[in-house]
Amino acid sequence: DVKVTQSSRYLVKRTGEKVFLECVQDMDHENMFWYRQDPGLGLRLIYFSYDVKMKEKGDIPEGYSVSREKKERFSLILESASTNQTSMYLCASRASYQETQYFGPGTRLLVL
Amino acid sequence: QKEVEQDPGPLSVPEGAIVSLNCTYSNSAFQYFMWYRQYSRKGPELLMYTYSSGNKEDGRFTAQVDKSSKYISLFIRDSQPSDSATYLCAVYGGSQGNLIFGKGTKLSVKP
Numbered sequence: 001d002v003k004v005t006q007s008s009r010y011l012v013k014r015t016g017e018k019v020f021l022e023c024v025q026d027m028d029h030e031n032m033f034w035y036r037q038d039p040g041l042g043l044r045l046i047y048f049s050y051d052v053k054m055k056e057k058g059d060i061p062e063g064y065s066v067s068r069e070k071k072e073r074f075s076l077i078l079e080s081a082s083t084n085q086t087s088m089y090l091c092a093s094r095a096s097y098q099e100t101q102y103f104g105p106g107t108r109l110l111v112l
Numbered sequence: 113q114k115e116v117e118q119d120p121g122p123l124s125v126p127e128g129a130i131v132s133l134n135c136t137y138s139n140s141a142f143q144y145f146m147w148y149r150q151y152s153r154k155g156p157e158l159l160m161y162t163y164s165s166g167n168k169e170d171g172r173f174t175a176q177v178d179k180s181s182k183y184i185s186l187f188i189r190d191s192q193p194s195d196s197a198t199y200l201c202a203v204y205g206g207s208q209g210n211l212i213f214g215k216g217t218k219l220s221v222k223p
Contacts, residue, residue, distance in 0.1 A: 004155075033210070040120070040215070041215070042200075042213055042214065042215035042216060043156075043200070043213045045210065048210065058210075090155055090156070099144040099146075099161075099204035099211075100146060100158055100161055100204075101158075101211055102158065103148075103155035103156045103157065104155050105154055105155045106153070106154065106155045108153070
């Protein structure tokens with residue numbers, strides 16, 4: 001079974017803090033993704049990576065950055081958290097020969 | 113026109129009912145179609161995966177793709193309260209080979 005884990009289920013941060021969200025997958029997948037999910041807006045792609053040290057902007061990259069130093073790990077960074085970044089953050093991974101993505105359990109981030 | 117459209121519901125049915133969830137998509141080149149189920153406060157999990165047109169059945173779940181009308185459906189037979197979740201349709205084939213998701217339909221099955 002594919003396992004995608006995220007470092008925290010719930011996080012509370014203050015405006016202006018730097019926030020790190022970590023994602024690890026154990027299936028040697030080449031592709032990894034970060035989404036945010038908000039009521040009425042669905043899943044929106046923030047960034048994705050198709051290889052170590054590679055990153056591509058998704059639909060809403062502003063205010064975020066990512067890091068992929070190892071194949072199994074993909075980090076999402078909020079350089080200076082703002083209240084409009086309060087959301088559910090979901091990480092996913094996909095093998096290069098597959099179309100399906102496998103999701104982690106999500107991190108609910110509240111920025112005060 | 114959005115690439116994938118899905119009625120957000122909510123949809124409420126009695127236990128045992130047949131449920132029909134639907135999406136439309138805009139690009140006839142899409143070939144791979146998926147349904148994900150997401151329980152409250154959890155990540156989406158892959159439920160059904162279909163290639164091209166036709167039906168695929170897995171227990172009480174049937175996924176159907178009609179490429180001529182660009183319509184994908186998920187049917188749930190003998191629905192159970194445990195089926196209460198948000199169902200997301202997805203197609204593979206975005207600009208960089210990523211998944212394009214519908215916004216999800218929230219389903220509630222009442223005992």
